[in-house]
Amino acid sequence: MNKIVDKEYFSENVVKFEVEAPLIAKSRKAGHFVIIRVGEKGERIPLTIAASDLTKGTITIVIQAVGASSRKICDLNVGDYITDVVGPLGQATHIEKYGTVICAGGGVGIAPMLPIIEAMKRAGNKVISVLAARTKDLVILEKQVAEYSDEVIVMTDDGTYGHKGLITNGIEMVINREQVDLCVTIGPAIMMKFVSLLTQKYNIPTIASLNTIMVDGTGMCGACRVTVGGKTKFVCVDGPEFNAHEVDFDEMLMRLRAYN
Amino acid sequence: MTEQEYIQARRSEAWREELRKNMKAKERGDRPRVHMPELDAEYRSHTLKEEVNLGLSAEQAVYEAARCLDCANPTCMEGCPVNIQIPSFIKNIERGNFLEAAKVLKETSALPAVCGRVCPQEKQCEAKCIYIQKMKKEPVAIGYLERFAADYERESGQIAIPELAQPNGIKIAVVGSGPAGLSFSGDMAKLGYDITVFEALHEIGGVLKYGIPEFRLPNEIVDVEINVLRQMGVKFINNCIVGKTITYEDLHEEGFKGIFVASGAGLPNFMNIPGENLIGVMSSNEFLTRVNLMDASNPESDTPVQKGKKVAIVGAGNTAMDAVRTAKRLGAERAMIVYRRSEEEMPARIEEVKHAKEEGIEFHTLHNPVRYEGDENGRVQRMLLQKMELGEPDASGRRKPVPIEGATEWFDVDEVIVSVGVSPNPLIPSTFKGLQISKWGTIIVNQDTMQSDLADVYAGGDIVRGGATVILAMGDGRKAAAAMDKALKG
Ligand SMILES: Cc1cc2nc3c(=O)[nH]c(=O)nc-3n(C[C@H](O)[C@H](O)[C@H](O)COP(=O)(O)OP(=O)(O)OC[C@H]3O[C@@H](n4cnc5c(N)ncnc54)[C@H](O)[C@@H]3O)c2cc1C
Ligand SMILES: Cc1cc2nc3c(=O)[nH]c(=O)nc-3n(C[C@H](O)[C@H](O)[C@H](O)COP(=O)(O)OP(=O)(O)OC[C@H]3O[C@@H](n4cnc5c(N)ncnc54)[C@H](O)[C@@H]3O)c2cc1C
Numbered sequence: 001m002n003k004i005v006d007k008e009y010f011s012e013n014v015v016k017f018e019v020e021a022p023l024i025a026k027s028r029k030a031g032h033f034v035i036i037r038v039g040e041k042g043e044r045i046p047l048t049i050a051a052s053d054l055t056k057g058t059i060t061i062v063i064q065a066v067g068a069s070s071r072k073i074c075d076l077n078v079g080d081y082i083t084d085v086v087g088p089l090g091q092a093t094h095i096e097k098y099g100t101v102i103c104a105g106g107g108v109g110i111a112p113m114l115p116i117i118e119a120m121k122r123a124g125n126k127v128i129s130v131l132a133a134r135t136k137d138l139v140i141l142e143k144q145v146a147e148y149s150d151e152v153i154v155m156t157d158d159g160t161y162g163h164k165g166l167i168t169n170g171i172e173m174v175i176n177r178e179q180v181d182l183c184v185t186i187g188p189a190i191m192m193k194f195v196s197l198l199t200q201k202y203n204i205p206t207i208a209s210l211n212t213i214m215v216d217g218t219g220m221c222g223a224c225r226v227t228v229g230g231k232t233k234f235v236c237v238d239g240p241e242f243n244a245h246e247v248d249f250d251e252m253l254m255r256l257r258a259y260n
Numbered sequence: 261m262t263e264q265e266y267i268q269a270r271r272s273e274a275w276r277e278e279l280r281k282n283m284k285a286k287e288r289g290d291r292p293r294v295h296m297p298e299l300d301a302e303y304r305s306h307t308l309k310e311e312v313n314l315g316l317s318a319e320q321a322v323y324e325a326a327r328c329l330d331c332a333n334p335t336c337m338e339g340c341p342v343n344i345q346i347p348s349f350i351k352n353i354e355r356g357n358f359l360e361a362a363k364v365l366k367e368t369s370a371l372p373a374v375c376g377r378v379c380p381q382e383k384q385c386e387a388k389c390i391y392i393q394k395m396k397k398e399p400v401a402i403g404y405l406e407r408f409a410a411d412y413e414r415e416s417g418q419i420a421i422p423e424l425a426q427p428n429g430i431k432i433a434v435v436g437s438g439p440a441g442l443s444f445s446g447d448m449a450k451l452g453y454d455i456t457v458f459e460a461l462h463e464i465g466g467v468l469k470y471g472i473p474e475f476r477l478p479n480e481i482v483d484v485e486i487n488v489l490r491q492m493g494v495k496f497i498n499n500c501i502v503g504k505t506i507t508y509e510d511l512h513e514e515g516f517k518g519i520f521v522a523s524g525a526g527l528p529n530f531m532n533i534p535g536e537n538l539i540g541v542m543s544s545n546e547f548l549t550r551v552n553l554m555d556a557s558n559p560e561s562d563t564p565v566q567k568g569k570k571v572a573i574v575g576a577g578n579t580a581m582d583a584v585r586t587a588k589r590l591g592a593e594r595a596m597i598v599y600r601r602s603e604e605e606m607p608a609r610i611e612e613v614k615h616a617k618e619e620g621i622e623f624h625t626l627h628n629p630v631r632y633e634g635d636e637n638g639r640v641q642r643m644l645l646q647k648m649e650l651g652e653p654d655a656s657g658r659r660k661p662v663p664i665e666g667a668t669e670w671f672d673v674d675e676v677i678v679s680v681g682v683s684p685n686p687l688i689p690s691t692f693k694g695l696q697i698s699k700w701g702t703i704i705v706n707q708d709t710m711q712s713d714l715a716d717v718y719a720g721g722d723i724v725r726g727g728a729t730v731i732l733a734m735g736d737g738r739k740a741a742a743a744m745d746k747a748l749k750g
């Protein structure tokens with residue numbers, strides 16, 4: 001049982017929670033995720049750790065309501081308890097000094113990107129963050145992202161904020177203007193697929209953080225499997241980050257529809 | 261006293277001498293083996309949680325117990341990995357002292373109600389019974405009797421909490437709450453240690469909870485055993501992954517003086533054939549975890565599970581039988597076992613195969629999948645099977661299946677459950693620096709003490725053996741407890 005100590009709406013369907021989890025707060029690194037479950041009949045849902053506070057012993061998660069289980073979590077309030085929180089899971093992001101790094105986050109993917117942006121900056125990289133969302137209200141965490149970025153480029157599908165266009169337009173703008181050494185992308189699978197296709201064209205090494213369907217999150221079931229470089233990998237233990245150019249995004253997109 | 265002398269001493273107790281004289285050996289030997297009452301096959305193939313085996317009545321148990329000849333040299337015991345005093349508990353049943361029988365079981369086994377249900381008796385204790393060895397008759401139903409005594413004790417509400425030594429204040433950590441971890445904890449708690457069990461999942465019990473279905477092993481039975489451990493002072497911490505949430509170093513910092521690793525064989529194997537990542541193709545671990553741990557077939561549960569109509573299970577071990585029978589219970593019209601060898605080589609317990617057949621499970625032996633094909637949405641639609649024949653014996657001593665050239669067949673399926681074995685959970689091997697790991701990923705330990713290359717780390721169960729059995733895992737736990745106690749007391 002983990003207590004919710006803070007809740008904030010980033011938009012109508014995107015909520016930030018701060019949750020008591022002292023052991024996880026201590027051991028987590030950028031790129032790690034947790035699995036949480038609400039209620040005895042609840043589903044186990046993977047969520048990235050967006051931040052942690054060692055003195056308070058809390059972790060921050062940002063969650064978008066997309067279906068029944070994520071909605072159930074979003075409906076919780078300060079003082080409520082989350083039945084189970086387990087983690088940190090997955091491999092941490094490999095952080096080093098690459099040079100110039102584009103961090104391309106789409107929608108709720110901006111939240112898990114935040115700790116990576118911070119770590120990349122601390123490692124001495126020039127960080128250019130490209131944030132994308134359908135519309136102005138869905139651009140989250142811009143201020144926090146700006147704190148650790150050398151530049152923030154915002155893209156909206158409808159042009160209500162920042163530049164009008166897709167995330168790929170924003171990335172291409174940067175590529176055309178300067179040398180880019182690495183691209184990290186987190187967001188909907190379809191978005192990551194197109195980011196990957198773009199950076200492949202320009203030969204820029206790219207890491208994608210995959211959000212497959214999971215059950216246990218500890219390598220026990222194989223629900224999360226994807227094909228990377230022709231081999232089957234388990235996202236929860238081998239990932240969640242992989243060389244985007246080797247990921248079979250079409251297969252991943254197909255598998256995400258397993259229960260629709 | 262040697263083991264043999266101890267067995268003899270108990271055998272010479274007056275009541276047992278008396279009991280032996282009560283009935284002629286011939287009369288005992290002429291009795292037919294008892295039949296386990298079970299749910300009707302058609303009925304049970306639609307009910308997920310009701311246990312198939314109903315258990316012996318007291319009369320049946322006493323009658324069966326009298327078959328046991330109380331041998332001077334009870335060979336049955338050689339077949340039991342934890343050395344249960346088999347004639348001793350059976351004779352207590354014969355004389356009607358069922359609680360005493362349960363106590364005898366508890367001397368050496370932490371989970372008799374579990375083992376009585378899931379041990380492969382036909383390969384272990386019962387295989388060594390004099391009836392089958394010398395008399396060419398069906399062995400004494402040791403497993404059924406074990407289950408009877410343990411159930412009787414539980415239902416009587418008079419569960420004996422073992423006597424505990426004075427607490428010695430020494431903290432011991434256990435990684436994993438499956439049978440190896442539970443039996444280790446029980447023995448160490450008895451010796452006065454301060455035990456904390458860390459479990460990665462939200463439920464305690466390991467495979468007993470997330471793997472083996474309730475129609476074979478009700479959760480309630482496992483919970484009763486876990487509660488006994490709780491009453492003995494064992495602490496359970498769920499949602500805590502050793503190596504991730506807390507590290508080896510953290511455990512030291514917190515003052516743990518010994519660690520028993522019982523993290524099991526969690527990693528499912530796939531066959532790496534085309535189409536294996538289609539929707540509807542999954543591991544037996546995924547399928548069983550959804551149904552058993554997450555209760556996914558219950559409409560109130562948030563976790564989904566696919567309920568296929570034409571379901572093929574690849575493999576023929578206990579896990580495969582559990583998966584195929586579960587698929588049937590979830591409403592499959594055709595639930596099929598696809599296995600590359602013949603029925604004789606099937607690793608599953610004989611009783612499960614028998615039950616599966618009664619429930620209408622189809623068996624396609626000497627068939628091996630080579631590819632899957634899906635529809636336009638990526639859902640599996642059919643599988644190509646290669647027909648096999650048996651060739652020369654392979655390394656496992658079983659005849660090797662070889663493909664019959666050109667003999668293939670398509671099967672229509674909408675769900676495929678791959679149950680071709682598991683590999684050891686890699687988490688502890690990869691995060692405890694200094695362990696010696698085999699090429700199969702198991703932790704290498706001293707066979708007599710279960711001690712690893714890290715002096716304070718012991719290991720047992722599937723993480724040491726690969727996929728094995730409940731009773732072997734428990735045996736490892738007991739062995740490790742005895743050795744760790746000795747080492748700590750110097
Ligand atoms: C490692 C990892 C980290 C994640 N981090 C976050 C995070 O920080 N914040 C966040 O909001 N979400 C995150 N997700 C996604 C989140 O787990 C899913 O959105 C959630 O499980 C959906 O559950 P649901 O029952 O609400 O929706 P469902 O009813 O299961 O699905 C609703 C819709 O969402 C799609 N969907 C289902 N599962 C996923 C998934 N895993 N990813 C994307 N779409 C999915 C379905 O195809 C469907 O269209 C992460 C996923 C993974 C694997
Ligand atoms: C479906 C199925 C049916 C079976 N049927 C039979 C049968 O009929 N008879 C029989 O004898 N055997 C059977 N077996 C095999 C038997 O269940 C196993 O051999 C036995 O459970 C192994 O016990 P264990 O204690 O080593 O590990 P497990 O029971 O696997 O338990 C390991 C536990 O450790 C936890 N864990 C792993 N890593 C960590 C970590 N880092 N930190 C914290 N916790 C961790 C896991 O979550 C798990 O709960 C069956 C197995 C399956 C899957």
Ligand code: SF4
Pocket residue numbers: 339340341342343344346369375376379381384385386402403406731
């Ligand atoms: S524990 Fe298993 S092997 Fe031992 S006597 Fe009981 S049923 Fe037989």
Ligand code: SF4
Pocket residue numbers: 327328329330331334335336337346347388389390391400402
């Ligand atoms: S070998 Fe058979 S008959 Fe003899 S003691 Fe064991 S169970 Fe009884």
Ligand code: FES
Pocket residue numbers: 213214215216217218219220221222223224225234235236237
């Ligand atoms: S979620 Fe089960 S193996 Fe990855």
